[in-house]
Amino acid sequence: MKKILITCALCLFILLNGVAQSKKSIHLFAYFKDNGQDGLHYAYSTDAYNWTALKNDESFLTPTVSKDKLMRDPCILRGEDGLFHMVWTVSWKSNGIGYASSKDLINWSEQQFLPVMEKEEGVGNTWAPEITYDKKTKTYMIYWSSTIKGKFPETLLKKDDTNNNRIYFTTTEDFKTFSPTKLLYEPGFNVIDASIVNDNDKFVMFLKDETKEPIQKNIKIAFSDNLTGPYTTASAPITGNYWAEGPTSVKIGDDWLVYFDKYTEHKYGAIKSTDLKNWVDVSDNISLPKGLRHGTIFKIKKRELRKLQKL
Numbered sequence: 001m002k003k004i005l006i007t008c009a010l011c012l013f014i015l016l017n018g019v020a021q022s023k024k025s026i027h028l029f030a031y032f033k034d035n036g037q038d039g040l041h042y043a044y045s046t047d048a049y050n051w052t053a054l055k056n057d058e059s060f061l062t063p064t065v066s067k068d069k070l071m072r073d074p075c076i077l078r079g080e081d082g083l084f085h086m087v088w089t090v091s092w093k094s095n096g097i098g099y100a101s102s103k104d105l106i107n108w109s110e111q112q113f114l115p116v117m118e119k120e121e122g123v124g125n126t127w128a129p130e131i132t133y134d135k136k137t138k139t140y141m142i143y144w145s146s147t148i149k150g151k152f153p154e155t156l157l158k159k160d161d162t163n164n165n166r167i168y169f170t171t172t173e174d175f176k177t178f179s180p181t182k183l184l185y186e187p188g189f190n191v192i193d194a195s196i197v198n199d200n201d202k203f204v205m206f207l208k209d210e211t212k213e214p215i216q217k218n219i220k221i222a223f224s225d226n227l228t229g230p231y232t233t234a235s236a237p238i239t240g241n242y243w244a245e246g247p248t249s250v251k252i253g254d255d256w257l258v259y260f261d262k263y264t265e266h267k268y269g270a271i272k273s274t275d276l277k278n279w280v281d282v283s284d285n286i287s288l289p290k291g292l293r294h295g296t297i298f299k300i301k302k303r304e305l306r307k308l309q310k311l
Contacts, residue, residue, distance in 0.1 A: 026305050027250060028076075028105075029259075029288075031295035036072035036089070039063050042105070043289050044305055048250050048257055048297070049270075049282075053289035055311045060106065065098050065113040066090035073128040073193075073246065075296045076105075079140070080133065085175060087114075087129040087142055095120070097129040097144060099175065104307060105300070116142070116170055116181050122149030124162050128246070130296065132196045132203075134227040141227050143169035143184050145192040155190055157213060165210060167194045169228065185222065187234045195247050195296070196227065203227050204276065206247035206258060207234065217243040219260055221276060238271060238279045246294025257282070261294040268292065 029043045029051055039059040043051040054060075063071035068091040076086045084105055088098045096115035102108045117123040129144035145165040156164045167185040170178045185191065190210040197204050203224045209216040218237035224230060239260060246261040256273045262283075269283040 025252070026300050026302060027297050028300045028305075028308075029248075029292070029295060029297050030074045030076045030086070031292045032072050032074060032088075033057075033291045033293055036063070036070040036293075039071045040074055040086075040088075041289075041292070041295075042308060043292065044300075044308070048252055049285055050287045051289060051292075054308050057289050057291075060311075061100070061108050063088075063090065063098065063111070065111045066094055066096075068092070068094075071098065072293070073295060075128075075130040076298055077131040077133065077140070078298065080138070085131055085140070087131055089127050089129065093124060094126050095123045097126055097142075101175065105304065106307065106311065114142075114178070116144070116178070117146050117148075117168070119181065120146075120148050123147070124149065125165070127165070128193045130195055132198070132227060135198070136201075137171075137227075139171045139173050140175070141169050141171050141196075142178075143167055143194055143196070145194065152186070155188070155211075160212060163210070164190050165192045167191060167207070171228070184229055185231050187222070189216070189234075191234075193246050193294075195249065197249055197251075198227075199251070201225075203231075204249075205231055206249060208245045208247065209234065209237070217245070219244050219247050219258070238273075239269070240281060242269070244269060248294065248296045250297045259286070259294075259297065263293075 027045045040061040042054040045051045063069045072089040074088045079085050083101045085101050090098045095117040096113050099112045099114050100108045124147040127145045147164050169184040170181050172178045192210050193208040195206045205222045219239040220234040222231040222234050243264045244260040249258045254274045259270050262269045268288050270286045271279040272282045273279045
């Protein structure tokens with residue numbers, strides 16, 4: 001009788017453990033390497049701390065649009081239509097961004113150039129676009145940073161007159177037609193690399209303060225009740241005494257985990273918080289593929305990972 005009970009208990013433990021393992025989230029990190037010339041790279045993780053490159057860290061998609069044909073800062077979002085939608089930086093100097101979609105993260109649609117800043121004169125760049133979905137309005141917002149010559153002169157540096165960014169946006173329901181481009185965020189300083197996530201119907205924007213004088217180069221946060229704003233004044237820096245950019249976040253239970261590129265040190269960093277106010281540095285606990293540059297983290301299914309692993 002005791003043997004039967006022990007065997008049953010063991011079976012139950014194995015069963016429950018198997019269920020827990022099957023429910024474990026799989027995260028995919030979409031990123032670029034070097035200058036983005038070879039295209040899209042993936043790494044996966046089951047704990048959001050330790051990442052393994054897929055396909056021997058070879059590119060999954062070669063960039064084809066724009067004169068420079070780069071694929072920097074890839075952002076991928078699983079849409080309500082079941083497709084993965086991706087936007088990226090196509091050039092250091094451009095008035096538009098790249099766009100493509102996929103059913104499986106392997107086979108992508110024809111790459112398109114979206115001239116989101118074409119109606120503005122004196123546009124110097126269109127950097128690090130991202131996509132966030134708004135359940136309330138059932139629309140997608142694409143947003144990025146751009147410098148427009150002559151705007152916001154109060155934060156323009158004479159010795160760096162081509163880098164004075166603000167965050168702009170457009171909305172779409174189908175990635176075919178787009179609303180007129182508008183200003184999304186003007187924090188009173190040079191700002192790039194915005195990344196917005198929905199948290200209990202509130203919107204959290206992680207952003208980089210690009211100010212050079214006095215030096216900032218750190219990650220901050222702003223909040224809004226609506227995806228298209230207005231957003232609050234930027235917080236104090238949440239990153240430390242180093243240059244950081246390209247924030248991307250993931251929430252695991254009550255823990256917020258924000259990854260960012262320590263680009264001058266050629267390595268990655270991460271911080272953790274339960275309240276978006278108090279942050280702990282966990283950079284020593286993460287492991288990433290060598291040469292990974294910033295992109296975005298999102299969840300995928302086990303069967304989707306298996307297909308990627310076969311390549």
